[in-house]
Amino acid sequence: MTIKEIQEEIIEDFDLFEDWMQRYEFIIEMGKSMPQIKEVNKSDENLIKGCQSKVWLHADYEDGKLLFSADSDAILTKGIVSLLLRIYNNQTPDDILSNEPYFIDAIGLKEHLSPTRANGLLSMVKQIKLLALAHKSKNA
Template sequence: MTIKEIQEEIIDEFSMFEDWMERYEYIIELGKSLPLIADIEKKDENLIVGCQSKVWLHSEIDVDKINFTADSDAILTKGIIALLLRVFNNQAPEDILNADLYFIDEIGLKEHLSPNRANGLVSMIKQIKLYALAFQSKLS
């Protein structure tokens, strides 16, 4: 699936919920299905700077697609990174770099997060795109 198709799928899923409590619960459930990072990758260089909670993000390139694994010590944050990885996992670096993440505004995620969590969301996206940039330069 393309990044755009995945975003449309997420928007459809979130439209089924009546209120933000149900959406928060869904995000937390998504976190439980997150492909977990190996314990050996839970090191300082994989911590995302700018997140209130600890969030580890690891990436590997498989031919020309990036695979991510992650974990967090906070359940909501774990759900947020799971949502982002659903969009970005197994995508080409160029597609990640050019992605317009409109689903975040469409589902109202940023406006329903505390300022610290919203900053963390931005930091997660920035780190994912930095990995994509690094892999793209290796592939060129």
């Protein structure tokens, strides 16, 4: 699936819920079902700066695509990063760099987060883009 198709799917998923309590629960469940990051990848170099909670993000490069793994010490934050990985995992660096996560505004996520969590969300997106850029230039 393309990044755009996955984002449209996420928007449809969130349209099924009547209120933000149900949406928060959905995000938390996504975090719980996210594959675990390897302990070796829970290092300081994989720690995202700018997040209130601890968030680790690791990327492997295989067959021209980035394979992400992540974790957080906060359950809601873990769900948020799992949403981002849902759209960007197993995509090419070019696709990642040319597709902004518009689903965030479409579902109203940023305005339903505290300012520190919203900043953390932006930091996660920035780190995903930086990893894509690094792998693009390294493998060009």
